[in-house]
Amino acid sequence: MDGQQNEVAGLPARRLAWGIVADLLGKNRGTALEDVMEPAAHRAALPPQDAGLARAIATTTFRHLGVIFHALDQRLAKGLPEDQPGLVALLATGAAQILYLNVQDHAAVDLAVRLAKAEPGLQHLAGLANAVLRRIARERDAIRQEGDADPLHLNTPGWLARRWIAVYGAETARAIAAANARGAGLDLTLRPGASIPDRLDGRRLPGSLSLRLDDARTPVPELPGFADGAWWVQDAAAALPAHLLGVKPGERVADLCAAPGGKTAQLAAAGAQVLAVDRSAPRLRRLEANLARLGLSAEVRALDALALPEDQPFDAVLLDAPCSATGTVRRHPDVAWSKRESDLPRLTALQAKLLDKAARLVRPGGRLVYCTCSLEPEEGEAQGEAFLKRHPDFARRPIAPEEVGDPALVTATGDLRTLPSHWPEEGRGGLDGFYAVRLERKGT
Numbered sequence: 001m002d003g004q005q006n007e008v009a010g011l012p013a014r015r016l017a018w019g020i021v022a023d024l025l026g027k028n029r030g031t032a033l034e035d036v037m038e039p040a041a042h043r044a045a046l047p048p049q050d051a052g053l054a055r056a057i058a059t060t061t062f063r064h065l066g067v068i069f070h071a072l073d074q075r076l077a078k079g080l081p082e083d084q085p086g087l088v089a090l091l092a093t094g095a096a097q098i099l100y101l102n103v104q105d106h107a108a109v110d111l112a113v114r115l116a117k118a119e120p121g122l123q124h125l126a127g128l129a130n131a132v133l134r135r136i137a138r139e140r141d142a143i144r145q146e147g148d149a150d151p152l153h154l155n156t157p158g159w160l161a162r163r164w165i166a167v168y169g170a171e172t173a174r175a176i177a178a179a180n181a182r183g184a185g186l187d188l189t190l191r192p193g194a195s196i197p198d199r200l201d202g203r204r205l206p207g208s209l210s211l212r213l214d215d216a217r218t219p220v221p222e223l224p225g226f227a228d229g230a231w232w233v234q235d236a237a238a239a240l241p242a243h244l245l246g247v248k249p250g251e252r253v254a255d256l257c258a259a260p261g262g263k264t265a266q267l268a269a270a271g272a273q274v275l276a277v278d279r280s281a282p283r284l285r286r287l288e289a290n291l292a293r294l295g296l297s298a299e300v301r302a303l304d305a306l307a308l309p310e311d312q313p314f315d316a317v318l319l320d321a322p323c324s325a326t327g328t329v330r331r332h333p334d335v336a337w338s339k340r341e342s343d344l345p346r347l348t349a350l351q352a353k354l355l356d357k358a359a360r361l362v363r364p365g366g367r368l369v370y371c372t373c374s375l376e377p378e379e380g381e382a383q384g385e386a387f388l389k390r391h392p393d394f395a396r397r398p399i400a401p402e403e404v405g406d407p408a409l410v411t412a413t414g415d416l417r418t419l420p421s422h423w424p425e426e427g428r429g430g431l432d433g434f435y436a437v438r439l440e441r442k443g444t
Contacts, residue, residue, distance in 0.1 A: 008114065010053065011115070012050055013054040013057070014054075014093065014112070017053075017055075017057035017058045017061070020054070021062070021089040021093055022086055023036070024062075029337075030338050031338065032338070033059065033062065033332065034332065037058065038051075057093050060097075061092050063100075063180075064099065064100055064147065065092065066155035066156060067099075067143065067144075067147035067151075068092050070154055071143045072088075072095060075136065076132060086121060090115060090116060091133065094108050094109065094112035094129070094133045095133065098137050099136065099140055109130060112129050112130075148181075151181045152165075152174045152178075155177060155180075159341040160326060163341075167376075175420075180336070180420055182330065182429060183331070183333075186212070187205070187210045187213075187233070187235050187236045188211045188232065188233060190210075190230065191229070191230055194230050197228070198224060200213070200223060200225055201213060202214060205236050206405030206426075207240075207404055207405025209236065209240070209405075229293050229296075232290060234265075235431065236423075237327075237373075237431040237433070237434040238262055238373070238432055240436065244404075244436060246367070247272040249271030251316060252272070252312075252314045252315050253272040253274050253275070254274075254277065254308070254317045254358075255267060255318050255320075256317065256318065256320070257278055257319065258278045260283055260286055261287030263318055264298050265290065273299075275299045276300045277305050277308055279303070279304050279305075284302050288300055305319075305357060313361060313362060314361050314366060315367070316367045316369075317361050318368075318371075319354055319355065319370045320372070321350070321351045321354050321355070321371070322351070323347055323372035323374040324347060324374050324379060325373050326339065326433065327372075327375045327418075327432050327433020328432050344379070348379060348382075348383065351383055352386065355370055358370070363441065364441050364442065364443030365441060365444045366441050367439065367441075368394070368438075368439040368441070369439070371435060372435055373433065375419070375420075379435070381415065383437075384396075393441060394440065395440055395442060396413065396414060396415075396440075397438040397439065398415075398438075399436075415438075416434060416435060416437075417434070417435055418431045420433050
């Protein structure tokens with residue numbers, strides 16, 4: 001950025017975080033934070049430290065957006081100005097730093113005011129920003145206590161709160177919201193047979209599929225075992241569906257909607273001949289880079305799974321279908337604010353089409369695992385039941401508790417259901433919310 005070297009330290013990072021939050025809350029609502037942050041930091045030519053700070057500010061803003069909006073609304077004479085999205089995002093990112101990040105109050109306030117003064121449409125509101133953020137700083141403890149006391153109703157979009165109470169009950173819904181507010185640590189999936197690398201400070205999670213790091217502050221490429229391909233980053237819940245497929249060496253396996261590739265790596269590491277299919281060529285390039293680091297191989301195709309030829313059935317198919325991703329809010333907090341309840345009919349229709357397609361790709365006697373990282377039953381349990389009604393040539397293969405390390409993760413019908421509130425005692429606690437059903441095609 002021209003003149004960036006002459007700017008006040010920390011200002012470019014705040015400018016980037018502010019712009020991204022404003023964009024995702026406005027004209028580009030529905031876009032994922034992770035899809036825009038890295039390209040935006042690259043365009044702004046930010047050094048790694050500033051890029052990391054911008055990511056931390058934006059992520060923290062979304063993680064506590066409900067609490068922040070409530071606090072700002074109470075401290076603005078006319079409430080949050082819906083006709084001033086730039087101001088709202090500026091105040092929100094400033095408040096996130098004051099309330100939840102290790103940033104000096106005066107730095108957060110001063111830099112927000114500088115940004116307002118440099119923006120033609122906000123120059124006249126710089127004094128307002130200064131006053132409101134200073135009040136947020138003075139009343140920080142009370143604001144945080146209020147947010148901690150009721151994360152379900154204060155920090156969760158209303159449509160999600162209502163759904164989770166109806167499906168899981170009020171107590172579990174509150175625990176889910178609390179887990180989302182805490183955020184997620186770093187989970188690693190170890191290569192089969194690999195030991196924990198020296199100096200990698202973590203603990204085995206139930207079922208021994210994953211390692212949860214006690215300190216997730218070290219950059220991933222600098223962690224012991226990264227260069228050796230001893231592990232890959234993958235939430236512990238996300239590691240379960242591929243494990244449940246139970247592939248054997250030499251089996252032909254299709255991984256549909258495969259990116260970012262953790263499940264592909266699991267299947268390849270088990271010795272399967274894997275075809276990884278995804279519509280996104282850029283995300284598949286990341287998948288291929290990860291496989292290369294791990295010393296694993298798979299056939300990779302940038303293709304809509306619905307267009308995959310059906311002339312050569314597979315021994316096993318894994319379908320991690322596109323979904324609302326409401327089970328990943330603890331790791332991707334922008335999801336809670338970028339998705340809408342009205343998205344569900346479109347997503348569930350696509351999931352059903354993909355499931356029917358996956359069924360046609362399975363040979364007689366073969367297996368199919370369908371999964372989504374959603375807490376919404378329409379995208380999980382209801383899809384599994386509807387599929388079995390449409391496909392009498394398939395039968396459910398119930399999951400045994402010992403396969404996943406915890407009976408609480410298995411439903412009464414033998415499917416997988418993980419919740420963000422599960423395993424609260426493990427490290428930073430929690431799991432991504434996943435549903436998975438294991439099916440077998442009848443015949444031989």
